[in-house]
Amino acid sequence: MIDVINLRKSFGGLEVLKGINITINKGDIVAVLGPSGSGKSTFLRCLNCMEDPTSGSIIFKGVDIADMKVDINVHRRHMGMVFQHFNLFNNKTVLQNVMMAPAYLRCKDLKKAKRKNRMIRFKNIFRSNKEEQIPITTTKEEIKSEAKQQALELLKRIGLDDKANVYPSTLSGGQKQRVAIIRSLAMNPDVILFDEPTSALDPEMVGEVLDLMKELAKDGMTMVVVTHEMGFAREVASRVIFMDDGQIREEAPPKEFFEHPKDERLKEFLSKIL
Ligand code: ADP
Ligand code: MG
Numbered sequence: 001m002i003d004v005i006n007l008r009k010s011f012g013g014l015e016v017l018k019g020i021n022i023t024i025n026k027g028d029i030v031a032v033l034g035p036s037g038s039g040k041s042t043f044l045r046c047l048n049c050m051e052d053p054t055s056g057s058i059i060f061k062g063v064d065i066a067d068m069k070v071d072i073n074v075h076r077r078h079m080g081m082v083f084q085h086f087n088l089f090n091n092k093t094v095l096q097n098v099m100m101a102p103a104y105l106r107c108k109d110l111k112k113a114k115r116k117n118r119m120i121r122f123k124n125i126f127r128s129n130k131e132e133q134i135p136i137t138t139t140k141e142e143i144k145s146e147a148k149q150q151a152l153e154l155l156k157r158i159g160l161d162d163k164a165n166v167y168p169s170t171l172s173g174g175q176k177q178r179v180a181i182i183r184s185l186a187m188n189p190d191v192i193l194f195d196e197p198t199s200a201l202d203p204e205m206v207g208e209v210l211d212l213m214k215e216l217a218k219d220g221m222t223m224v225v226v227t228h229e230m231g232f233a234r235e236v237a238s239r240v241i242f243m244d245d246g247q248i249r250e251e252a253p254p255k256e257f258f259e260h261p262k263d264e265r266l267k268e269f270l271s272k273i274l
Pocket of ligand 2: 040041042195
């Protein structure tokens with residue numbers, strides 16, 4: 001699904017990613033471990049084009065999205081991102097947070113199709129072989145009502161449908177993060193990128209967020225997860241990678257990764273945290 005080829009990223013004179021190569025297949029759960037400052041967040045941000053890579057390719061479903069010429073927004077829709085600090089819109093209700101982006105994007109598509117059809121109608125006046133109109137089977141109202149329905153179902157799935165009309169500030173950290181996760185799910189992404197999704201949570205709330213992530217994993221969602229949760233990496237990940245100093249130093253299935261680490265720096269890292 002994603003092929004990262006020799007990805008490099010510098011900020012000014014500081015080279016943060018020094019040639020990352022990895023393939024992420026459909027259904028993979030890739031856990032990314034590594035010390036602070038090793039480039040994990042930068043790697044995720046490059047994956048979904050929040051940062052422009054300095055060089056290298058990111059082939060996502062056959063298209064190099066590191067290429068400046070492609071329309072990143074079209075591809076970014078298919079990649080969800082969940083952050084350490086939830087990043088919910090505090091001035092929107094929980095329901096609005098979940099339904100907003102899909103409703104907005106589908107309405108935008110509808111508008112685009114209508115504009116295109118107007119152009120076609122106009123051009124057809126002067127043509128002998130008429131161009132087909134784009135079939136339009138929905139309305140703005142329908143889109144909004146569908147997005148709302150879907151958002152309510154997702155909220156129900158995490159047991160928060162009764163919180164639909166409250167503002168995020170009234171939720172616990174664990175609830176906020178679970179809303180952030182279903183918000184990214186509402187876009188029907190091909191892959192969800194998680195950047196330390198449990199690091200800002202009180203310990204008693206970590207479990208509920210990890211449980212939801214495990215459910216997504218079981219449903220076959222492709223996930224890249226930067227985490228310090230070794231239990232999650234061990235039990236849920238299909239592969240674990242260790243990043244240090246802007247490079248992937250080790251990549252292995254969890255059992256091998258934790259029981260037979262090869263890289264010296266990984267051994268040292270594991271000895272500190274396990
Ligand atoms: P990690 O997530 O592994 O802790 P980061 O990707 O956040 O690491 O950061 C890696 C390095 O890149 C750090 O030295 C950090 O200071 C630097 N860095 C990250 N983002 C920027 C930026 N926007 N501008 C300059 N330096 C940055
Ligand atoms: Mg980080």
